[in-house]
Each structure stands twice: as structure tokens, then as C-alpha cells.
Amino acid sequence: MSIDKLTAYYGLSRQPFGRDLAPGQLFASAGHQEAVARIGWLIDNCGIGVVTGEVGAGKTVSARAATFRLDSSRHTIVYLPNPAIGDRGLHMHIVAALGAVPRFHTAALIAQTQDLLAAETDEKNRQVLLLVDEAHLLTTDQLEQLRLISNAEMDSRAALTVVLLGQPTLRRRLKLGHFAALDQRITLRYHLDGLGLDETKAYIGHHMTIAGRSDPLFSDDAVTLIHRTARGIPRAINNLATAALIAAYANDHALVDEAAARTAVTEVTAE
Numbered sequence: 001m002s003i004d005k006l007t008a009y010y011g012l013s014r015q016p017f018g019r020d021l022a023p024g025q026l027f028a029s030a031g032h033q034e035a036v037a038r039i040g041w042l043i044d045n046c047g048i049g050v051v052t053g054e055v056g057a058g059k060t061v062s063a064r065a066a067t068f069r070l071d072s073s074r075h076t077i078v079y080l081p082n083p084a085i086g087d088r089g090l091h092m093h094i095v096a097a098l099g100a101v102p103r104f105h106t107a108a109l110i111a112q113t114q115d116l117l118a119a120e121t122d123e124k125n126r127q128v129l130l131l132v133d134e135a136h137l138l139t140t141d142q143l144e145q146l147r148l149i150s151n152a153e154m155d156s157r158a159a160l161t162v163v164l165l166g167q168p169t170l171r172r173r174l175k176l177g178h179f180a181a182l183d184q185r186i187t188l189r190y191h192l193d194g195l196g197l198d199e200t201k202a203y204i205g206h207h208m209t210i211a212g213r214s215d216p217l218f219s220d221d222a223v224t225l226i227h228r229t230a231r232g233i234p235r236a237i238n239n240l241a242t243a244a245l246i247a248a249y250a251n252d253h254a255l256v257d258e259a260a261a262r263t264a265v266t267e268v269t270a271e
Helices: 003-009 030-045 059-067 086-097 106-122 140-150 168-174 177-183 197-210 220-230 234-250 258-269
Strands: 048-053 075-080 127-132 161-166 186-192
Touching (some): 003 234, 030 048, 030 059, 030 161, 030 186, 048 059, 048 168, 059 127, 086 106, 086 140, 106 127, 106 140, 161 168, 168 186, 197 234, 220 234, 220 258, 234 258
Parallel strands (some): 048 161, 048 186, 075 127, 127 161
């Protein structure tokens, strides 16, 4: 079955639970708004922040929403989607993002990173924002490198703002004794929980409205089952809601009912 047939059947203008929403179209749950506000505060105060949440909770989405309006003449955003690139790779990524060719020798590369960050601040009057996704994968040495980079000016100022986005294990790791120096520098800690039942209902309705349907298409029982199975995690809600739409379509039903949601749960959660 093609997605075009599904959208046409339900009178939709687009796939309702895709990932290609503009920042202004994102659903603003209470947790999402709080995360966006806190990341914004961190950027204003130039520090190190840790935002945690389960897989698919919306950490990256929140960071995206917090940064998309930043003035590019005043902010330079460096996004690292996967930190599994080693200590040297961390410096290489920052240097390349700042428009330079990484130096070969590690000592020279580290100095180059510090010089480029200083130039962004002193010469270009820009604040550098480093967003590290999947930050729970950072090694001990990489975390130490981040601390050293942020401490380049001997406490007189922060060389850059760092936002670490990761699973809950990240928060627990940073409380270990050998991370004490870094942990003391963290000025923002926020955990993004899943949506509540009412928010899940509003979330599904929001996505359906963007896709062209403002009338209720999911029954309350279907929403409740999707919410309970997804534990309020937006990405899981997306997957289950899409599968439920397909199940309802396959049975020529105009409404996504509990039976369609149960079919979706079976399909999505089957091992």
C-alpha cells in the first residue's frame, strides 16, 4: 500500500506522523516547552547543559526548536549527531564545523580547536553552541576533552555553550566520582518525560490537523491504548498511530478504533 493511497483515503494533504515538520509546527507539550526554555536560558548564560530522556522522547526536537531562531551572525551552531568518533574526532568535527582544515598532530589539533573558538568570540563576536546528540555514548576521555575545551579561559568565561542530549544513563554516569570536575560545571540538568494521556490525545490531534483533518479520526479507546503502549513517548506514538491508520484503512474503516490500535500494537511490538 502506498502512502498516497492512505492519505487520499483519509483526505489528508500529507503523511501525518512524519519527521519533516518545521520547528513552528512542532507540538508544544509542557515538557517540550520547558526543555526549550531551559536550553534558551543556557544559551543566554553560556554554560554546559544536560538534557536526558528515553529514546524518542523529543530531546533533539527540543534542541532544534530552541536554536532555529538564533541569529547566525551572533551564534555558530556545531551539531554532532553521533559522538562515536573518538577524542581526536571530537576536535576534528569542531574544527571542520568552524571552517578550518583539522591539523594532523593531536596536540596541534587541540590548540587549533581552542584558537578557533577564541576567534569566534573575540574576532567574530559569535557564541559557539555545541549540540552533542546520543551523548550517553561519549567516552570518559571525550567528556574530559569537553571539560577542558569549556575551561580554556581559566574560568574567566566559557569558550562555548555545550548541550549534551542523551539517554538517562548519561545523567547517572556524570555523578560518578571521576567526572566531578565536569559535573560541577553543569549549570542545566533537565529530564524530558513522556506525554500524559491528555497530551497524547492533543499530540495526535495536532499532527492530524497539520495533515489536513481537524475532526477526530482516532477514538478515545484507540488513543488510550496507543498512549499506554508508547508510554507517552512521541516517536513511539508516531509509529503506533501510523500503523493504526494503516490497519483501519486495510479494513475500510473511516475511524481508527481500538481494534485498529490493537492490530498496530501487535505489529509494532512483535519480536
